[in-house]
Amino acid sequence: MKSAKRPSEILKEKLEKIEYSEKINKKKFDIHEFEKIAKQVRETFKDEDFQICKC
Amino acid sequence: MKIFKSASVDFLNDKILFLDNNSLIAIINNEQVFKPFLKDLDDCRCVLATIPSVVFEFTRTDNVDGYNKRKRFIKSIIGLIFPIEKYIDKFSDLILILQRIKGNISYSDFLLYCCIYNFLGNGFLLTENHHDFSTALLNRKLLFTTDDEKETIRNIAIYEFDRSKYDKAAENILHGNKIIKSFDK
Numbered sequence: 541m542k543s544a545k546r547p548s549e550i551l552k553e554k555l556e557k558i559e560y561s562e563k564i565n566k567k568k569f570d571i572h573e574f575e576k577i578a579k580q581v582r583e584t585f586k587d588e589d590f591q592i593c594k595c
Numbered sequence: 596m597k598i599f600k601s602a603s604v605d606f607l608n609d610k611i612l613f614l615d616n617n618s619l620i621a622i623i624n625n626e627q628v629f630k631p632f633l634k635d636l637d638d639c640r641c642v643l644a645t646i647p648s649v650v651f652e653f654t655r656t657d658n659v660d661g662y663n664k665r666k667r668f669i670k671s672i673i674g675l676i677f678p679i680e681k682y683i684d685k686f687s688d689l690i691l692i693l694q695r696i697k698g699n700i701s702y703s704d705f706l707l708y709c710c711i712y713n714f715l716g717n718g719f720l721l722t723e724n725h726h727d728f729s730t731a732l733l734n735r736k737l738l739f740t741t742d743d744e745k746e747t748i749r750n751i752a753i754y755e756f757d758r759s760k761y762d763k764a765a766e767n768i769l770h771g772n773k774i775i776k777s778f779d780k
Contacts, residue, residue: 554659556666558676560647564611565674569637571630573671578626581668584661585623 598628601738607641610717611675612753613710614645615703616652617723621741621751623668628741633672644675644718646710648703679706679713686712692732692764700727708732711756720754728752732760 614622622629636643654665669676686709693700693708704727711718711733719736722728733754741749 551659554663556663558650558666558669560650560676560678562675562677564642566640566642567674569633569672571634574630574633575626577664577668577671578623580664582623582626584656584658584664585620 597742598625598632599740599742600632602736604632604635604639604641604737606736607636607719607753608639609641610719611642611644611714612636613677613707613718613720614643614649614673615707615720615722615724616649618721618751619645619649619653619669621723621749622672625741625743628743632739642674643672644677644710645669645673646677646679646703646706648680648706650676652703677710679709682713683709688765689761692761692768695768696731696764697727697729704728708756711754712761715756715758718756721751722754723749723751725750725752728754730760732764733757 622633633643650669653669654662656662656665683706689709689712690705693705697704704724707720707722707728711720720728720733734757735752736755737753739751741751743749
């Protein structure tokens with residue numbers, strides 16, 4: 541009988557992964573893509589995330 | 596919103612520019628202001644880089660959507676996530692010197708110092724944290740001042756590691772000098 545997945549495993553599958561590498565990825569900077577993603581990210585920040593160091 | 600730049604970015608031709616969490620957030624908050632700068636960096640083949648602990652700081656949140664969007668942002672502008680901790684043993688001297696000069700800096704800041712030391716001459720740092728990344732060991736190569744609609748003025752700078760300041764700091768430790776105020780040449 542196949543065992544059900546744990547909730548933590550299902551959650552993990554929903555989260556995007558990123559590769560930490562010494563290899564440089566020389567992709568071209570896409571301004572339109574950047575604008576779109578920056579706007580989306582800005583919307584997800586909570587107030588406390590903006591409390592960054594001001595020196 | 597305006598941006599004032601103190602110099603050209605030509606010195607970043609084919610170089611690596613590391614970003615800390617503050618600079619990533621500054622870019623997110625002022626994307627229109629930073630767009631021409633990012634385009635200039637792209638034109639001079641400068642690679643934007645960061646480290647795993649900064650990715651951790653930047654993406655920490657308690658919701659799936661927010662986490663994924665921040666990861667996508669990192670993927671969209673960062674060309675190198677350098678696993679600096681793998682080489683931490685190589686920097687025992689730097690860690691000792693930093694502890695003497697800036698003993699209370701964060702773990703990520705220690706690691707970013709290690710990065711620009713590791714890529715000496717080729718690696719630079721973009722940060723708004725001028726307290727922890729000071730000219731005691733670094734040179735400020737370029738300064739941006741942003742002036743937004745709320746009339747908030749922010750200063751973001753590009754720093755490089757200075758080998759001669761570093762050697763003087765090492766000398767001070769070797770000679771048991773307790774107070775290090777300046778390493779000006």
